[in-house]
Amino acid sequence: MxxxxxxxxxxxxxxxxxxxxxxxxxxxxxxxxxxxxxxxxxxxxxxxxxxxxxxxxxxxxxxxxxxxxxxxxxxxxxxxxxxxxxxxxxxxxxxxxxxxxxxxxxxxxxxxxxxxxxxxxxxxxxxxxxxxxxxxxxxxxxxxxxxxxxxxxxxxxxxxxxxxxxxxxxxxxxxxxxxxxxxxxxxxxxxxxxxxxxxxxxxxxxxxxxxxPHGRYRFDFAGEANHAGTTRMEDRRDPMLSYAMTALAANKQARTRGQRATFGRVDVRPNGTNAVPSHVTAWLDARAESGEELDALLTDVSRQAQERAERDGTSLKVTAESVSGxxxxxxxxxxxxxxxxxxxxxxxxxxxxxxxxxxxxxxxxxxxxxxxxxxxxxxxxxxxxxxxxxxxxxxxxxxxxxxxxxx
Missing domain, CATH: 3.40.630.10 (Zn peptidases)
Structure with a gap:
């Protein structure tokens, strides 16, 4: 027993x-x-x-x-x-x-x-x-x-x-x-x-x-490292700005659709308090009622992220790391x-x-x-x-x- x-x-x-x-x-x-x-x-x-x-x-x-x-x-x-x-x-x-x-x-x-x-x-x-x-x-x-x-x-x-x-x-x-x-x-x-x-x-x-259905997607934003004090705001190529707008866009897209979008992990390089970062990697966790809704959510978030990157003078690469139907x-x-x-x-x-x-x-x-x-x-x-x-x-x-x- x-x-x-x-x-x-x-x-x-x-x-x-x-x-x-x-x-x-x-x-x-x-x-x-x-x-x-x-x-x-x-x-x-x-x-x-x-x-x-x-x-x-x-x-x-x-x-x-x-x-x-x-x-x-x-x-x-x-x-x-x-x-x-x-x-x-x-x-x-x-x-x-x-x-x-x-x-x-x-x-x-x-x-x-x-x-x-x-x-x-x-x-x-x-x-x-x-x-x-x-x-x-x-x-x-x-x-x-x-x-x-x-x-x-x-x-x-x-x-x-x-x-x-x-x-x-x-x-x-x-x-x-x-x-x-x-x-x-x-x-x-x-x-x-x-x-x-x-x-x-x-x-x-x-x-x-x-x-x-849900997926994990890596967003890689690349810019130019520079001095936080001497670099004019208009001269910066700051990937943190591109990421920040993307996080807000994901939130809005998910809320208006009744779906889920979360940026819960971020890696910043060089990660210095007094430096404009050169690279920001962020991971998006996205979930939706159907595969079509998930694809549409990712497409719209990625599009807005790319548009913002172009305005900021940064670049963006999106990689699907794990997707489940x-x-x-x-x-x-x-x-x-x-x-x-x-x-x-x-x-x-x-x-x-x-x-x-x-x-x-x-x-x-x-x-x-x-x-x-x-x-x-x-x-x-x-x-x-x-x-x-x-x-x-x-x-x-x-x-x-x-x-x-x-x-």
């Missing part, structure tokens, strides 16, 4: 990678805090007698395979991720992993015997906080991103992805290596809601219908999962590993747990324990539905 329950697991995981100053999390992939989180996962899985498999990226899947099951039986996979954004919240990702292990405990306590293997996954670099591509672990796992592309990635300190993996005794995708997703017939991810839809509906749990989760699967609990089916504007697996052809669903503040990617991210436990119940019921005789 497993003594550890949701609350004790949560208590053990909570300190890993947490900043004493802000209370936020810095669990960037292939770093010490994230390594500790992965070790925590392996220990919890092995304590439950689960078979842990990993690939050369650090993706993990722990399997419950009851004796006597046909090896060819399609499996049910659940789970989420353990990494965080910079100074992120406790719940985004880890809630899905802890809840998955707790759901297995609950099923066992009910005496449930699955007709299909059940796996709990922990994907790496879901946030893209280190190497810039969201859901990189699941993208490489499904082939949505190739290793030839990924191996050229560098983090903010110039560390290449293969070197980051090697420092963790990981080798990247290897030839002939068995895929962790082999035999997976469906995937269910539980996640804290990153908004207030469930708050407004006054319900603890919801089911996802779709993920908005709209994901519509299997509607029949969502309806089956939502029906027993009467849970609402709602869209999400946030990206998830579930979206990548769905796009690869695996029938996929998502459960959301109410977030009373609606705040996410912040230390203020929260979910009440009672709602988390309701999520565990909902996930256990979903796994029983999918891995039992009724499927």
């Amino acid at each position: 497993i003594l550890s329950d949701f609350e004790s697991m949560w208590r053990d995981l909570l300190p890993l990678g947490r900043s004493a100053a802000s209370g936020g999390y810095f669990r960037q992939p292939w770093t010490s805090p994230e390594r500790e989180a992965r070790a925590w996962f392996v220990a919890e899985a092995e304590a439950r007698g689960l078979e842990v498999r990993r690939d050369g990226l650090g993706n993990l899947v722990a399997w419950w395979r009851p004796v006597g099951l046909d090896e060819a039986t399609e499996a049910v996979l659940t789970g989420s991720h353990l990494d965080s954004v910079l100074d992120g919240g406790a719940y985004d990702g880890p809630l899905g992993v802890v809840s998955a292990l707790a759901a297995l405990d609950l099923l066992r306590s009910r005496g449930f015997e699955p007709d299909r293997p059940i796996g709990v996954g922990a994907f790496v670099e879901e946030e893209g906080s280190r190497f810039g591509i969201a859901c990189l672990g699941s993208r490489l796992l499904t082939g949505a991103t190739s290793w030839d592309q990924a191996r050229e990635l560098r983090d903010r300190d110039g560390v290449r992805l293969p070197d980051a993996l090697a420092a963790e005794d990981l080798h990247g995708p290897g030839p002939g290596e068995g895929g962790l997703l082999d035999g997976v017939g469906c995937f269910v991810e539980l996640h804290v809601e990153q908004g207030r839809d469930l708050v407004h509906r006054d319900v603890a749990v919801g089911v996802a219908s779709a993920i908005w 709209e994901v519509r989760f299997d509607p029949d699967l969502a309806a089956r999962i939502a029906a027993p609990g009467g849970w609402p089916v709602i869209p999400t504007m946030a990206g998830h590993d579930a979206g990548v697996l769905s796009a690869s052809g695996i029938p996929t669903a998502m459960l959301f747990v109410r977030n009373p503040t609606g705040v996410s990617h912040s230390p203020a991210e929260h979910a009440e324990t009672a709602d988390c436990l309701a999520g565990v119940d909902a996930l256990a019921d979903t796994l029983a539905l999918l891995a039992g005789g009724d499927r």
Whole structure:
């Protein structure tokens, strides 16, 4: 009998990678805090007698395979991720992993015997906080991103992805290596809601219908470095002005269209207080209701940025670093999962590993747990324990539905 329950697991995981100053999390992939989180996962899985498999990226899947099951039986996979954004919240990702292990405990306590293997996954670099591509672990796992592309990635300190993996005794995708997703017939991810839809509906749990298309785009503005005091305003070629107007334009375009546009990361060179910068690189996160809306939003923001650059005497290059199309989760699967609990089916504007697996052809669903503040990617991210436990119940019921005789 497993003594550890949701609350004790949560208590053990909570300190890993947490900043004493802000209370936020810095669990960037292939770093010490994230390594500790992965070790925590392996220990919890092995304590439950689960078979842990990993690939050369650090993706993990722990399997419950009851004796006597046909090896060819399609499996049910659940789970989420353990990494965080910079100074992120406790719940985004880890809630899905802890809840998955707790759901297995609950099923066992009910005496449930699955007709299909059940796996709990922990994907790496879901946030893209280190190497810039969201859901990189699941993208490489499904082939949505190739290793030839990924191996050229560098983090903010110039560390290449293969070197980051090697420092963790990981080798990247290897030839002939068995895929962790082999035999997976469906995937269910539980996640804290990153908004207030469930708050407004006054319900603890919801089911996802779709993920908005979204992309990350790098805007490189080049100008001329010069003295902040001696250079007349009219003589400057200042890329910061070009960037500033672009940030305002993105805000206005997104607001008037009811879409999303955020410049949340900026790199300035030479980054001196008394110098006109020579180069500004800024990253745009854009999201929209459809692919056409996303393309139109990017086109108009880029056009206004180019027009401003021409007036400022600067230059602009726009590069799409990561773009994900709209994901519509299997509607029949969502309806089956939502029906027993009467849970609402709602869209999400946030990206998830579930979206990548769905796009690869695996029938996929998502459960959301109410977030009373609606705040996410912040230390203020929260979910009440009672709602988390309701999520565990909902996930256990979903796994029983999918891995039992009724499927």
